[in-house]
Amino acid sequence: MxxxxxxxxxxxxxxxxxxxxxxxxxxxxxxxxxxxxxGIGFLYSGWCQAVLPHRRLPDGQPWQIRTQRVTLAVEPGLRPGPDGDLVPGGVAYGSRARLIMLYLQTTALRTRSREVELGGSLREWLSRMGIPQGGKSQADVREQADRISRCRFTFHVQ
Structure with a gap:
């Protein structure tokens, strides 16, 4: 039954x-x-062994971490500078970036889609993730989401 x-x-x-x-x-x-x-959160097992940096790196500097079984390479992308020219962006870092990655992976698996709808506004997305709206929290999420969207993440499994 x-x-x-x-x-x-x-x-x-x-x-x-x-x-x-x-x-x-x-x-x-x-x-x-x-x-x-x-609900249960889902995370690629590679993220359990190799993580994003805890602190901010200089813009343009890539991040690489090696463990026994996995190597994670994160390449920063480009973003428009104050004069409109493209300048190196930074690698995502810290707890907000890790929370965003967990949310994106969980939602993608739950909806069985590579495309994740964040919401109609940043406020709506923050609410879905359970993050307080406004102030430093909102600014941190906005910055880390921008960094994640521009970075290239590569896992090498040994």
């Missing part, structure tokens, strides 16, 4: 309610499954 969770996932909440199951159990399971905060 299928579990309550399997029925809700494959056939929907209404089918689970119509089955011979305790309504309170179905409601609780459906509510839990609909809560994105209680």
């Amino acid at each position: 299928e579990s309550v969770h399997e029925i809700i996932e494959t056939r929907g909440k209404q089918a689970a309610l119509m089955a011979d199951l305790d309504r309170r159990v179905v409601e609780a399971a459906a509510q839990y499954m609909a809560d994105e905060e209680s």
